[in-house]
Amino acid sequence: MKKFDFKALVPRSNGSLHPWRFRLVIGALAVCSVAVCWRIVELHVLDEGFLKNQGDKRSVRHVPIPAHRGQITDRNGEPLAVSTPVLTIWANPSQLIHQQSRWSELAALLGTDLKTFSERLKANADKEFIYLRRRMVPAAGEAIMDLKVPGVYSIEEYRRFYPAGEVAAHLVGFTNVDEQGQEGIELSYNHWLEGVPGKRQVLQDRRGRLIKDVQVVSNARPGNDLALSIDLRLQYLAHRELREALQEFEARAGSIVMLDVHTGEVLAMANHPSYNPNNRANLQPDAMRNRALIDVFEPGSTVKPISMSAALATGRWKPDDEVNVYPGTLKIGRYTIRDVSRAPGGVLDLTGILLKSSNVGMSKIAFDVGGPAMHGTMQAVGFGQYTGLGFPGERVGNLPSFREWRQAETAALSYGYGLSVTTVQLAQAYAVLANDGRKAPMSLLRLSERPSAQQVIPEDVARTMQSMLQEVIEGTGGTFRAKVPGYHVAGKSGTARKTAAGSKGYQQDSYRSLFAGFAPSSNPRLAIAVVIDEPTKGGYYGGLVAAPVFSGLMSNALRLLNIAPDNLAELQQAELPGPDSMEDRG
Known part of the structure; x- marks a missing residue:
């Protein structure tokens, strides 16, 4: 009686059937593992500055340092145009929209009614920056910041003030909200008077909140003063x-x-x-002409x-x-x-x-x-x-x-x-x-x-x-x-x-x-x-x-x-x- 071979009924493994494919896959996995390990070593040991730089891009910011505009005086040194420090209040609507319980007190200090404030905020809810009020006197601006409402921030700026008012308005002129000369001497000598803003490096979190003031990158350079001939x-x-x-x-x-x-x-x-260059709300164009x-x-x-x-x-x-x-x-x-x-x-x-x-x-x-x-x-x-x-x-x-x-x-x-x-x-x-x-x-x-x-x-x-x-x-x-x-x-x-x-x-x-x-x-x-x-x-x-x-x-x-x-x-x-x-x- 002939002996039956049961081993012939057991199928061979793929590796045995196709040994070269198995070895190819194993080799590819090994190469990938080596490449990943090498990249980890490269980033953390050989090129650690890359990850630091990428992190800094997401957390380090350069905040401008405002530079005050040069002073305009008469021939005897009496001020005709000076720049005074002010606070500009801005908000991140995507954050402030969730603080509805604080809107009423915020609107009151901003000098606006609650309805107008809420409508404007809702219209800009998908944005990350809007001005709430520009160039407030420091005391009023600080009162708003003392509320510590999430999503409300401040910027230090300067505002132009004209002590002589309408007396010298046609000659001195005035600046716009960004302190750029628009009329008169302010316009003709704008490059001489305007300052050069500085830079300050800070750390911020993903919501833009200040974590740490790192260093001053460049100091602000104030504008040059100008003495006019008038007495x-x-x-x-x-x-x-x-x-x-x-x-x-x-x-x-x-x-x-x-x-x-x-x-x-x-x-x-x-x-x-x-x-009056200090209050141009109802200014008539005819009155501006020198x-x-x-x-x-x-x-x-x-x-x-x-x-x-x-x-x-x-x-x-x-x-x-x-x-x-x-x-x-x-x-x-x-x-x-x-x-x-x-x-x-x-x-x-x-x-x-x-x-x-x-x-x-x-x-x-x-x-x-x-x-x-x-x-x-x-x-x-x-x-x-x-x-x-x-x-x-x-x-x-x-x-x-x-x-x-x-x-x-x-x-x-x-x-x-x-x-x-x-x-x-x-x-x-x-x-x-x-x-x-x-x-x-x-x-x-x-x-x-x-x-x-x-x-x-x-x-x-x-x-x-x-x-x-x-x-x-x-x-x-x-x-x-x-x-x-x-x-x-x-x-x-x-x-x-x-x-x-x-x-x-x-x-x-x-x-x-x-x-x-x-x-x-x-x-x-x-x-x-x-x-x-x-x-x-x-x-x-x-x-x-x-x-x-x-x-x-x-x-x-x-x-x-x-x-x-x-x-x-x-x-x-x-x-x-x-x-x-x-x-x-x-």
Whole structure:
């Protein structure tokens, strides 16, 4: 009997059937194990910085250190713009949304109603950052943080504050919520004033909460300070005089510029209407405009001294030369030039032409001198030219030049029509006359030394004009409202009709009242230009409206700056009462 082999019935294992596959799988597993072990050793021993770096990316943050903006001061160090520390409160809505029981007390300290607060929070529930309130005073901000509401955080920032308020608003300007200059000096010198924020390294958890303040990576660098040329005391005076004039004559607007005739520094620049840069909630765009540098206008009779200077510079005219202005009108083609006041006998010398503000006399002189000569002198004193102040939005006005100068254009230019200037340019032109014909570069920044000036009008001509303009104020029939007790002053008034917007010609019963002058005329130090726009009550002539503003400001400024009087003879000495007239008050 044959023996049966039971082993043949037992199947062979896969490894026995396919030994090479089994060994391949085992080898692959071994290689993977070795690779994993090697990677663990590499990360923890050979390249431990990688894991640390990846961890740091999830926990180490760089928090900005705010840098305060540079301070703006007047020439004497009085602050005009300063940055004060404030707290900005922000929230993580994804966390704060779960703290509904704390919303009411949080809303109360934020100064908002609960409904508005909750609606805003729910609308941003999927976000991780919203501002709750920016730039709070530190005490109020700290009161909110003391509530320790989860999801509410604070940031240290700075807020710009303007101590002089509306008095210097047009010149200094203002910044936005991020302390970036938006207007005025704040804008034009933004790169100089702004600071460079620093960095602080901190550890935060996954919810952004501060765990540890590690180190300061870079220190904040504050902005540079800036000293302006204006004197805040004079600025207050200019602001007051202009405001009172606008109220008295119910005028639409106005501007004043005061210059140091030797250095070209702007000592005061005031405009109305003005605004409070510390509270711009209801700010009207029209009130933001620095009219002294941006608004242009026809200067009227205030240009006649410049035209007269051009005539004297030719050598063809002398101060005692006479012009027949009878009958007070002069017809040129379709146009008729008229004088407001008639000259006795119909004859005026050059000083009389300025004193009577004769358009006819000035036109006849201009015909003899020629348009190019007057144009050249006006251009030399700064009309139609940038002042170099670097103020944003400054206008240069318009000084026309013609290939062929017809009589109409020549006459109009001589008495201040057909060109446009700014208040600053008008003040600069009179500063040139006051500085013996030398034009100093203008500056809004305080200067440490007197700059070199360019002779643009012959010195003898400028001194002759100083004497003539003094007579315009002090002579019989002169602009007596511009007088300053104790001082000799010189200047010229002007009244210019306003052009009609969007059409040719001039508006009916719409004028600008002007006055420009300098003092003391024996040794000029200050030049002032005043422009009152659309006075509607009590008159509109420059000698009536603008001259008293010049007188009031110049009188206070000369005394404030301790400039010695040069006309003491006209001061009346008050007699003190004797002892017999004194009452016994025990």
